Amino acid sequence: MFIINCPYCGERDQTEFSCGGEAHIERPKQPTELSDDQWAEYLFMRKNIKGIQFERWNHIHGCRKWFNVVRDTSNDKIHAVYKMGERPPLK
Amino acid sequence: MKNKYSIFSLIKNAFSGHENWKRAWRDPEPQKEYDAIIIGGGGHGLATAYYLAKKHKMTNIAVVEKGWIGGGNTGRNTTIIRSNYLWDASAGLYDHALKIWEGLSQELNYNVMFSQRGVMNLAHNLQDVRDLKRRTHANRLNGIDAVWLNTEEVKKFCPIINTSPHIRYPVLGGTLQRRAGTARHDAVAWGYARGADEMGVDIIQNCEVKGIKRNGDTVEGIETTKGFIKTKKIGVVAAGHSSVIANMAGIRLPLESKPLQALVSEPVKPIIDTVVMSNAVHAYVSQSDKGELVIGAGTDSYVSYTQKGSHNIVEETLRAILELYPIFSRMKMLRQWGGIVDICPDASPIISKTQVKGLYFNCGWGTGGFKATPGSGDLFAHTIANDEPHKLNAAFNLNRFVSGDLVDEHGAAAVAH
Numbered sequence: 062m063f064i065i066n067c068p069y070c071g072e073r074d075q076t077e078f079s080c081g082g083e084a085h086i087e088r089p090k091q092p093t094e095l096s097d098d099q100w101a102e103y104l105f106m107r108k109n110i111k112g113i114q115f116e117r118w119n120h121i122h123g124c125r126k127w128f129n130v131v132r133d134t135s136n137d138k139i140h141a142v143y144k145m146g147e148r149p150p151l152k
Numbered sequence: 153m154k155n156k157y158s159i160f161s162l163i164k165n166a167f168s169g170h171e172n173w174k175r176a177w178r179d180p181e182p183q184k185e186y187d188a189i190i191i192g193g194g195g196h197g198l199a200t201a202y203y204l205a206k207k208h209k210m211t212n213i214a215v216v217e218k219g220w221i222g223g224g225n226t227g228r229n230t231t232i233i234r235s236n237y238l239w240d241a242s243a244g245l246y247d248h249a250l251k252i253w254e255g256l257s258q259e260l261n262y263n264v265m266f267s268q269r270g271v272m273n274l275a276h277n278l279q280d281v282r283d284l285k286r287r288t289h290a291n292r293l294n295g296i297d298a299v300w301l302n303t304e305e306v307k308k309f310c311p312i313i314n315t316s317p318h319i320r321y322p323v324l325g326g327t328l329q330r331r332a333g334t335a336r337h338d339a340v341a342w343g344y345a346r347g348a349d350e351m352g353v354d355i356i357q358n359c360e361v362k363g364i365k366r367n368g369d370t371v372e373g374i375e376t377t378k379g380f381i382k383t384k385k386i387g388v389v390a391a392g393h394s395s396v397i398a399n400m401a402g403i404r405l406p407l408e409s410k411p412l413q414a415l416v417s418e419p420v421k422p423i424i425d426t427v428v429m430s431n432a433v434h435a436y437v438s439q440s441d442k443g444e445l446v447i448g449a450g451t452d453s454y455v456s457y458t459q460k461g462s463h464n465i466v467e468e469t470l471r472a473i474l475e476l477y478p479i480f481s482r483m484k485m486l487r488q489w490g491g492i493v494d495i496c497p498d499a500s501p502i503i504s505k506t507q508v509k510g511l512y513f514n515c516g517w518g519t520g521g522f523k524a525t526p527g528s529g530d531l532f533a534h535t536i537a538n539d540e541p542h543k544l545n546a547a548f549n550l551n552r553f554v555s556g557d558l559v560d561e562h563g564a565a566a567v568a569h
Contacts, residue, residue, distance in 0.1 A: 101406075107404075
């Protein structure tokens with residue numbers, strides 16, 4: 062339970078948003094050439110970090126836009142918010 | 153058994169004011185080396201140690217726990233036990249556990265207060281009816297008791313449910329597993345701890361794992377807050393923190409850790425003598441022996457290790473409970489808490505070897521691990537001792553995420569995630 066600062070709408074309650082999970086997982090450029098191991102890595106394996114995590118959120122009950130959030134999963138504190146396509150801060 | 157609990161020991165200790173009970177397990181300092189180390193002193197970890205010692209004669213082993221035993225999800229769940237899962241692999245796994253539950257208090261000489269009061273799963277729409285009927289048929293083909301109840305039979309079995317057709321999600325029927333029920337969660341951890349300790353297992357509390365030492369593809373030991381401990385076999389049973397341990401060992405897991413909440417009400421006289429679960433509106437409720445209503449809420453939708461959970465999740469659950477049980481409208485809630493559950497993409501657990509020799513993981517139980525505690529420990533002990541899975545947990549290997557042979561139990565998991 063926390064407040065997210067949507068880069069388009071400003072500060073809103075977390076319940077207005079939907080979490081899209083870990084950010085910066087790139088869709089394979091050559092899907093036909095991927096091995097089963099590489100598919101498993103892309104589809105299922107997650108960092109699931111206790112600490113600073115980069116993740117995607119969608120303002121589903123607001124502007125419906127996707128953006129990225131840097132959040133500490135050990136205390137739910139948000140350290141940064143940045144738009145899709147922008148360079149992640151403090152990486 | 154040195155200090156066998158019985159009516160005689162109870163009477164004897166009553167005469168001395170219950171001040172001379174011996175402690176149920178030791179509090180040892182870690183040795184330099186063990187044949188195997190279990191990381192995580194919850195129900196599953198302690199059960200693993202117990203069966204390693206009992207069935208596989210591995211007594212030079214230790215359980216390391218960063219807090220106190222049973223203080224994680226073992227002490228935070230809603231204590232529901234059932235085995236009405238859809239697929240053959242899951243039916244085998246969960247019913248194996250249920251069969252052990254049925255004799256567990258006797259085996260451990262410790263009352264785990266296993267109560268087969270039945271678990272009812274409600275259907276609120278046509279698809280629920282189809283899915284639950286299908287699950288009933290699948291269960292019976294696997295030898296698991298399950299019956300379909302129509303609305304009147306649901307009302308008869310649990311009279312306080314509002315079966316009016318005019319509520320937002322009317323009760324269209326439900327399934328009932330009579331062998332299912334509840335148990336006392338702390339007693340499970342304590343019973344297994346006492347049994348394992350008696351066979352020589354060291355249970356080391358307040359000992360946090362800080363690193364896993366590997367030599368190439370083999371494990372060498374663990375770094376802890378109480379120093380380095382050497383071992384050839386490590387069984388990780390760390391629930392919500394499995395990914396944290398996996399990171400230390402340099403392997404990847406398909407898990408996401410999320411807070412799952414539960415709450416209890418003030419204690420009242422007996423009002424509900426069974427467990428009622430409703431997947432569609434997300435409300436499940438039973439009554440503890442102390443008289444509190446035990447209510448399970450949902451998971452948060454994002455990864456978090458905070459052991460709290462969001463208020464809106466509790467609000468949604470209570471809204472559903474009030475519609476189904478108008479009689480509870482003036483109940484006061486007493487306590488609320490959260491546990492971190494490790495959720496697999498297919499809502500089934502992982503009891504498996506890894507690509508690292510001597511490193512085993514028992515994780516991914518998600519929102520429903522408590523019911524499997526004895527079976528999980530038994531099968532994980534088998535996997536560690538023989539370096540091969542038992543046939544009942546062969547399907548729950550880590551490699552299924554590569555082969556695609558998933559065990560999709562989202563329907564039977566009962567908590568939507």
